[in-house]
Amino acid sequence: MIKVIFFDLDDTLVDTTKLAELARRNAIENMIRHGLPVDFETAYSELMELIKEYGSNFPHHFDYLLRRLDLPYNPKWVSAGVIAYHNTKFAYLREVPGARKVLIRLRELGYRLGIITDGNPVKQWEKILRLEIDDFFEHVIISDFEGVKKPHPKIFKKALKAFNVDAQEALMVGDRLYSDIYGAKNVGMKTVWFKYGKYSKEELEYREYADYEIEKLQDLLKVIENENGSNKEVHPAR
Amino acid sequence: MIKVIFFDLDDTLVDTTKLAELARRNAIENMIRHGLPVDFETAYSELMELIKEYGSNFPHHFDYLLRRLDLPYNPKWVSAGVIAYHNTKFAYLREVPGARKVLIRLRELGYRLGIITDGNPVKQWEKILRLEIDDFFEHVIISDFEGVKKPHPKIFKKALKAFNVDAQEALMVGDRLYSDIYGAKNVGMKTVWFKYGKYSKEELEYREYADYEIEKLQDLLKVIENENGSNKEVHPAR
Numbered sequence: 001m002i003k004v005i006f007f008d009l010d011d012t013l014v015d016t017t018k019l020a021e022l023a024r025r026n027a028i029e030n031m032i033r034h035g036l037p038v039d040f041e042t043a044y045s046e047l048m049e050l051i052k053e054y055g056s057n058f059p060h061h062f063d064y065l066l067r068r069l070d071l072p073y074n075p076k077w078v079s080a081g082v083i084a085y086h087n088t089k090f091a092y093l094r095e096v097p098g099a100r101k102v103l104i105r106l107r108e109l110g111y112r113l114g115i116i117t118d119g120n121p122v123k124q125w126e127k128i129l130r131l132e133i134d135d136f137f138e139h140v141i142i143s144d145f146e147g148v149k150k151p152h153p154k155i156f157k158k159a160l161k162a163f164n165v166d167a168q169e170a171l172m173v174g175d176r177l178y179s180d181i182y183g184a185k186n187v188g189m190k191t192v193w194f195k196y197g198k199y200s201k202e203e204l205e206y207r208e209y210a211d212y213e214i215e216k217l218q219d220l221l222k223v224i225e226n227e228n229g230s231n232k233e234v235h236p237a238r
Numbered sequence: 239m240i241k242v243i244f245f246d247l248d249d250t251l252v253d254t255t256k257l258a259e260l261a262r263r264n265a266i267e268n269m270i271r272h273g274l275p276v277d278f279e280t281a282y283s284e285l286m287e288l289i290k291e292y293g294s295n296f297p298h299h300f301d302y303l304l305r306r307l308d309l310p311y312n313p314k315w316v317s318a319g320v321i322a323y324h325n326t327k328f329a330y331l332r333e334v335p336g337a338r339k340v341l342i343r344l345r346e347l348g349y350r351l352g353i354i355t356d357g358n359p360v361k362q363w364e365k366i367l368r369l370e371i372d373d374f375f376e377h378v379i380i381s382d383f384e385g386v387k388k389p390h391p392k393i394f395k396k397a398l399k400a401f402n403v404d405a406q407e408a409l410m411v412g413d414r415l416y417s418d419i420y421g422a423k424n425v426g427m428k429t430v431w432f433k434y435g436k437y438s439k440e441e442l443e444y445r446e447y448a449d450y451e452i453e454k455l456q457d458l459l460k461v462i463e464n465e466n467g468s469n470k471e472v473h474p475a476r
Contacts, residue, residue: 034372058320073361074371075359075360075363075366075380075383076363076366076378078359078360078363079359079360079361079363079364079366079367080363080367082360082364083364083367083368086324086328087328090324090325090328109412120317121313121316121317122313122317122320123317124248124313125313125314125316125317125318126317126320128314128317129272129314129317129318129321130321134272134314142313145313
């Protein structure tokens, strides 16, 4: 019987991909407003290529963008990009649609909740605290803090240990088939692939490790009812 | 005759010291709100000591604070500090009282304006753009961008060259006796020491290099009238 539900963070609870796209668009627009002599589409597509090559956590996106556009280095333009990027990230950070509703309902049904995420621990906590969802979770396990990344079994085992439950009593929800679904299944958890964000149509290689597939986070409630039988009988609110 | 007026940025146009203090207080408060098991005064005075030792641009203030307080590393607390610190910096960035009024009047009187500042170029531009004072200045010269720091003569000479004026035609206003006043005097500019912020009562060693001392930025207008005679006659608005 499922007692603990683990969530991935980015594009499972936090609407990361959508926010990043908005932040990047606003960054380019502000750079142009402050004199970047390139049209929007050229600059934006160059930035997207750059991010594809160097990764989204690369700290010199805007410097490198100028180099790739054959422009001289100009701290004013970089700063204009950084300001708009950060302003957007702070002002428009949002939950994945319905996330809070689902978390409230799960707590109401008596489930214990956790987060298992990769990424810089301070930045991941920043998203959790800014969204003010920290009170829902008993434990937040951030793999980088342990020196490993999902799907390494260590991080999932550590999460189970923190809750003192067996793998069969836990369910993992995430948008990444390899890191979330393959990783959790590998240690014996039930798995729910949340088809959301930029990975929902890519990397289908590990799809057979998903016990369930959902397209809306609310559908998680049906999955759990299916696993545990009618919720009300099995999990009276504590 | 004075034609160009150069300003330092931090604690001359931007109210840096006051903002940093507010940001640090809010950071500690938010860390405590999220569980930091220390009282405010203990944590704040430890942070101030740390900043004194490592400098205000040290990027690991909050990590080191936990170490100094003999607490385990906790990314949630660090993140709470970072969030409150950045929120404060973005929300409460302010001009030094009267700065815009003085800039408007100087432009009205026909003076050409520039900024000569130390510091990370992107961060310095961020302050200028967030305050939206960039349109007042023909040139912003950031020493770190040139690989030197004030009071190195190179940076002042570069500024004069950008405006194509002689040193006798320029006046430098700043809060730091060594970097601003000694530096500018050294290349032959007129100098105005603005006694504002944390350095107004320290480091008096280079005081003799100041042609003028002012306690309010508005008093700069009197200094210039004194140098050039009645403004209206000498500088008709262009």
